Amino acid sequence: MISEVGHVSIRVRDLDAAEEVATNVMGLTVTDRSPDEVWLSPGSPHHNLHYVRSEVDMVNHVGLVAPDAESVSDIQARVSELGWEIERDAPDGPGVRDGFLFVGPEGARFEIYSDMSSVEVDHKPHSGVRPLRFGHVNFAPHDAVAMRQMFIELFDFRVSDYAGEGAFLRCNVDHHGVGVFPGSGLLHHYAWEVSSLIELGALADLIDQRGQSVLWGPARHGIGRNIATYFQDPSGVVVEYYTEMERIYDDEHHKPKHWELEGHKWFSLWGPQLPDGFVELGIPFSGRGT
Secondary structure (H helix, E strand, O other): OOOEEEEEEEEEOOHHHHHHHHHHOOOOEEEEEEOOEEEEEOOOEOOOEEEEEOOOOEEEEEEEEOOOHHHHHHHHHHHHHHOOEEEEOOOOOOOEOOOEEEEOHHHOEEEEEOOEOEOOOOOOOOOOOOOOEEEEEEEEOOOHHHHHHHHHHHHOOEEEEEEOOEEEEEOOOEOOOEEEOOOOOEEEEEEEEOOOHHHHHHHHHHHHHOOOOOOEEEEEOOOOOOEEEEEEOOOOOEEEEEEOOOEOOOOOOOOOEEEOOOOOOOOOOOOOOOOOOHHHOOEEOOOOOO
């Protein structure tokens, strides 16, 4: 029912700072703007990142891409049957030609669509480390099981691996498009794919040149086996750059592994170092749900 995770929309107090990091660190291009909003992309989609000026830093919504218009209609029918509130029966902003927006568990909002316009961008950014594409999001809801079941029952996601009460879920061959781990009602991070370790090194060097430091990485995760580096954007959400993620091509024979939380191998094959407070970072869901 869902072919990929398409974008993240974030409410941010300092819109100018958020745009500066998105363009000069992430190398994204502004594809559209209004006085209080900016849409950005690394390539052909109209946007993979959307910032909205706000009095608080929080998630606005997460965009999920359906294969076609019929799938969008089917998902909307499922949402209604399950009793979730359809907040908007139309796309939320420019670039998206179809879709709707609903409020899910704990007030997390999701835009479902199949048709986003393409834009032409300069593929030689003046600054920043431009990613190949948008990759995934990691949620930290109070009830991880309920959030996980929504992705499975409503969108037909499959479990790739478990870690304690947490799980990584896929909607295509990528090991995960969504991670769901117990937390305090946050979006912990969103992620961009790059082609190699070279880009991860370039990102860390760029952040160092700006007088700052990455939060963590590079580290190779046990779950998913991707090599990742993390930093924070001005909203407080964590941003991941990663490469070499595991692909799962045989759904029929794949058996999820149950990783033990007591060791470090599930989050880092190379060593036990995880920065203090890292898992508690993120920004809250918007909306009215519980």
